[in-house]
Amino acid sequence: MNNTQGSLTTLALQKFKKNFWGVFSLSIVALCGLIAVFAYVLAPDNSENANQMHLSIHSKKPGFTVTMLTLPDAAATNESFFKKMFSGVHTAATEIPVNRYRFTADSLLYTEYNPEPAMALEKAIALQPAFNTAQKKAIEKRYIKQQTFILGTDKYGRDLLSRLLIGTRISFSIGFVAVFISLVVGVTLGSIAGYFGGKVDAFIMWIINVTWSIPTLLLVIGITLALGKGFWQVFIAVGLTMWVEVARVVRGQMVSAKQMQYVTAARALGYSNFRIISKHILPNIMAPVIVIAAANFAAAILVESGLSFLGIGAQPPIPSWGAMIKDHYNYIILGKAYLALIPGFAIMLLVMAFMLVGNALRDAFDVKN
Structure with a gap:
């Protein structure tokens, strides 16, 4: 049976490789996965949650460039590379956008950024006496730089x-966690219902139908409010609403598969029900489950974006595409629609990629083609 399964998997993989849009979409998903892992390495602002605010340069257009003066954090501590990579740099350093700056004998004079330079006030930072040219160059190199905001800044100047x-x-975390929870719950309940049947099947199907009848977003909101607002609470809530479709598909496949000869042979050999389900039946019915899992990835991303838009998803200052749209949707009528459209396009691209991967997997596992 393993040889048959292996050959079917090989044929499905070959068919998938021939699907241009499936492979292209999988490449986009893989690229987004790498970006998710190395986000703080790639991000120009590698502070924790990229939360460096500069209110004086809020809502600037893509490509905006400004001179940035950094006032160092005296209490800064050394952090490991892995901590910086996964959670960003925890810093209290202050970044100040400036129009211009100049040195005097014992001070650094600067004017904070203002669209009207004539209205900007000049401020001073005291330096040690007998300040020389070498020290001036060292300060300019370390604390003063030209910073370009490739996609511009949001309404808080981030x-x-x-x-x-x-x-x-x-988006990636919600996809993985939600799909994992839905697979664990859905495969378990669907297998039990389909294999044992009778009252057990009727009871589990009753639970499935009740859960199915509740609108997904409403159910997620209810679970989120019960668990509380937060990062992991949203993930669990979304996962607990996506197991129903998995359970229904697994149950239907299990009902058909348990009548097969290899299951009868396994029973005759005295194998336990757990072994028959986990070792013999499930490996042969996972193809449609994989397709559903890919679709659930896309659905989870959309649900999380909707929750963040409503303000009950990932809480500020954690960056979320849905929250970014919420913060800037009113800018659409103010001539700065890109502030909402850019995260919206990111959601659309990732969801479409997952859906196309799911469609390609469905075609690859379809034995009729």
């Missing part, structure tokens, strides 16, 4: 590109 990159983690 780098939109950095927030977008780090927000990829939320």
Whole structure:
């Protein structure tokens, strides 16, 4: 049976490789996965949650460039590379956008950024006496730089590109966690219902039908409010609403598969029900489950975005694509629609990629083609 399963899997893989849009979409998904892992390495603003605010340069267009003066954090501590990569740099350093700056004998004079330079006030930072040219160059190299915001800044003056990159983690995390929970719950209940039948099947189907009758978003909101607002609460809530379809498919496949000869042979050999289900039946009925899992990835991303838009998803300052749309949707009528459209396009691209991968998997596992 393993040889047959292996050959079917090989044929499905070959068919999948011939599907251009499936392979292309899988490449997009893989690229987004790499971005999610290395988000803080790639993000121009690698502070925790990319939350460096510069209110004086809020809502600037893509490509905006400004001179940035950094006032170091005296209490800064060394952090490991892996901590920086996975949670960002925890810093209290202050970044100040400036129009211009100049050095005097014992001070650094600067004017904070203002669209009207004539109205900007000049401020001073005291330096040690007898300040020399070498020290001036060292300060300019370390603390003063030209910073370009490739996608512009949001309404709080944060780098939109950095927030977008780090927000990829939320979408991927919600997909993996929600799909994992839905598979564990759905496969378990569907297998039990389909294999044993009778009252057990009737009871589990009753639970499935009740859960199915409740609108998904409403059920997620209810679970989220019960568990509380937060990062992991949303993941669990979304996962607990996506197991129903998995359970129905697994149950239907199990009802058909348990009549097969190899199951009868396994029973005759005295194998336990758990072994028959886990070792013999499930490996042969997982193809449609894989297709559903790919679709659930896309659905989970959309549900999380909707929750964040409503304000009960990932809480600020954690970057989330849905929350970014919520913060800036009113900018659409103010001539800065890109602030909402860019995260919206990111959601659309990732969801479409997952859906196309699911369609390609469905075609690859379809024995009629």
